[in-house]
Amino acid sequence: MKALLVLLCTFLATTIALPLRESSLDTIIAGTRFYLYTASNPEEPQEIRINDADSVKNSYFDKSRHTKIIIHGWTGSYLTKPNEEVRHAYLTQEDYNIISVDWSTDAALNYISSRAKVPVVGEDIADLLDFLNEQFNLSYDKVVLVGHSLGAHVAGYCGKIVKHGKIAGIVGLDPAFPLYNYNDPSTRLSTDDAKFVLSIQTNGSFKGFPQPIGSAAFYPNWGLKQPGCGADLSGTCSHGRSITLYAEALRGYVFTPLYECSSYDDITAKAGCDTIRRDVQVGDPLQIIQKAGIYYFTTNDESPFGILGDRSLQK
Helix, strand or coil, rough: HHHHHHHHHHHHHHHHHHCCCCCCCCCHHHHEEEEEEEECCCCCCCEEECHHHHHHHCCCCCCCCCCEECCCEEEEEEECCCCHHHEEEEEECCEEEEEECCCHHHHCCHHHHHHHHHHHHHHHHHHHHHHHHHHHHHHHHEEEEECCHHHHHHHHHHHHHHHCCCCEEEECCCCCCCCCCCCCCCCCCCCHHCCEEEEECCCCCEEEEECCCCCEEEEEEHHHCCCCCCCCCCCHHHHHHHHHHHHHHHCCCCCCCCCEEECHHHHHHHHCCECCCCCCCCCCCCCCCCCCCEEEEEECCCCCCEEEECCCCCC
16 A cells, blocks of 8 residues: 555656656647637637648738637637637637637546646647747737636746747636645746736635736635635636636726735735725736736626726727
8 A cells, every 4th residue: 555655646746747748749649739710710710730831821810910829728628618708708809819729638638647748738839839930920929828727837838938038928717726836836837937927816725726826816706716606516616717707807897896915815814905906907918007916806796797897908
């Protein structure tokens, strides 16, 4: 029995410290795929491929537009959350290059195995961005990655290793907590992975990280269990609420009053956080005033969770 426990601990330690890529065949085996949506094809995607210039030339991709990359989490695909909800919200604003990442083959594995593939998928996305930068002059200043759960850490790995600069923004929607160590930012989404990292943390200490992950870390309803989710024994409802809140923010909803906390201790104590901030809001990092900090707000218990506001977007 003792030998079995030692073997398990060794496996988990190896998983958590996994290198980015063990073989050049990993891209083929993993089968990471990329699907482009724009205002011209909001429902029928076009597949674009790394090092395949024709796949890009024959698509609606336009380097002059901003590019948003959406990354699903464990057990998901490019057809599941957060893709449709976030894509539709973006396309209500203007025309973007919306690229949905599909890593469903690896995401369908058991959680330990899927977590081990996160660095590989992150490198695949970095390879795509570097290819678009080198061949089509894509500007990283116009790129935002949006990842849910394990997808948030995929975004982080991508941000760590792109070759020609720093990604403008990353949005972590309740970044996954199991098998991640807050004290080792090299293996998770961290504030250094983009010029500005925003996190919405809705199921802390269960499926999502309890500690602040983003430069701006938002804790709706103290970031643990979300109103309207009932018992939510699995945490799925609260974990997914981060997606809906972000999509609402993109559609112009605001969460007010919004309070700044002096530290993460205020969040754990469910006290303090008494400084109202009217200049801070949830949203795309390129459309809000970028203010680092830890923030708390309450929401409605049913959709819409915020209040439809009239705020001007910073392009």
